[in-house]
Amino acid sequence: MGILERMMSKSEQKKVYKKLSKSSIIINLSVIFVIFIVLNTLINTGVLNRYYSTILVLILVAIIMSTSLNIGTGFLGQLILGHAGFMAIGAYTAALIGIALNDVIVNDFLFISRNLIIFIIAGSGAMFTASIAGLLVGTPALRLRGDYLGIMTLGFGEIVRVIITNLEITNGAQGLMGIPRLMTFPIAFWTTVIVVLIIYLFMSSRHGRAILSIREDEIASESVGINITKYKIMGFVLASLFGGLGGAVFAFQGGFLAPVSFGFIKSVEIFVIVVLGGMGSISGAIIAAIILTFLPELLREFDQYRLLLYSGLLVVTMLFRPQGLMGTKELDPKKQIRKVYRFIKKIIKKDINKGSDL
């Protein structure tokens, strides 16, 4: 598409992330707190049993995975088909650290629970190894464009899977057992909140805008002095880093890891979430992660149709709504509240007017 056409078409106007204003920080934080308190009390009082709290944590994992992939695919505009590889690296690193620390750290330290301490150490390890892998793959790979990059990351994901299957320390194809199951809902929840917040802050910074400009037009952004290689690698490494953290949460949730769960299908599942949510929309990725993790659980009896539905949905979305659920828009609680407020005001006004007529 030519630049002129692009400037003229309104649909091309895309979201640029602004710095959060004070009021929206307060509103967003309070919405998050309310959600947390409601869910946490529901879990503590036993209304949501273990099965549902497990699903909740899995949803949080899906949110971390999809928002992190969104940096690479949605914002940077690169096709990444091996995100499960980073997840696997993070998950196995965290699991191995967790197993090693489980006997060492026995007591809570001051106010911090033992689970949290182990998770912080293991999670940092996971982020470290995943981001190293991201750097090693990303540096050469990002010279490639479009489908070639997709194939290369796909190859990377498969290689990670084969390596994990054949290593002894990961216990090969049988899977790694005996990982301490220390993931609690609050830890997973606040980890997710922090990840999403960091991604938002990053996207609203100078670096984030540079990354968005690369997606829109690589050549144009290069010619205005943006260091394309640097920002591409930055985006890629950030995506892999949080992908590794998602893997860490996943590892401590299930207590068991097998290489089969990190195959090409897993990468595609994460990718589908990003595409359906709208490439380049954080809230879209979150909403799609919730729907696509929860829906299959509701349809447990139709388990065999689950992937058929997934893939059919993907094709239909691409054919009829290629921009996904949210496009590049974001859900802003402040705006929603304002809308509701105006709506109520209108109704009240109408009522008052009616009243005066009578």
Added chain:
Amino acid sequence: MDVELFIKQIINSLNTGSIYALVAIGYTMVYGIIRLINFAHGEIMMFGAYFAFIIATSIPVGLPFFVIVLVSMALAALMGILTEKIAYKKLRTAPRISALITAIGMSLFLQNLAQLIFGANPKVMPQVISNEPIMFGNIAVPQVMMYTISMSIGIMILLTLFVKKTRAGKAMRAVSQDKEAAMLMGININGIISLTFAIGSALGALGGIFYSIAYSQVYPTLGVMTGLKAFIAAVFGGIGNIGGAMIGGYAIGFIETMTKGYISSRWSDAIVFGVLILILLFKPSGILGKNVKEKV
């Protein structure tokens, strides 16, 4: 080094190479025409194998091998045309990433459809080719391999002649070079694209049938790994280039068989993918591909 074993490995690698080459041609032809990596191609290959399985098991009269093959290839060709019409046609002008995502979706869809229809468990492929090996001196070669290698090479020669000598082949090359100019010259683009999908899918199905006979089983995920490796073969030879796909197919078959035979069977997949990454890094356009400069 054991010479007999080595010759056997060479024949094995020719066999797997033929299958990869047949499937890789489908990837490369479609890419050449509409610049799309047709991820669903591996699934068409799998369906081809299932078609042969159904025909061979449901009809009590022992049909000759060629009839089974031809009918399944025709069915697969029809399926390829339908996939294009349903999923890809609308996206011809869309951004390439959308078409690619659709292809991935289509691939998963067909795979799960097969799982629903035929069940997830592998089915035993009937022996449509006599399993009595042919002896070359001391070396026994299964008849299936003879069929696979000779038929693949024959078909590839035919395909090359078709693309180089016939009118339709010429039109195909024209469309792959410049779609709009070809249209202005009075070439029926939709027809040519359908033809490409039909030929590619038929050859893919043939590869699938040979694969399933060689391993004597059919299963819904048959197309995933084989399809990926065939795709690597297409990239190896230079995607979009038919001759490249053939060379790439035999090269990947050779690399895989030799690592399985002499290094480690557990690491062979990693090595094949490693080869892919190395090619992409150092010569992304493949052995025979041309370097395309990006226009501003």
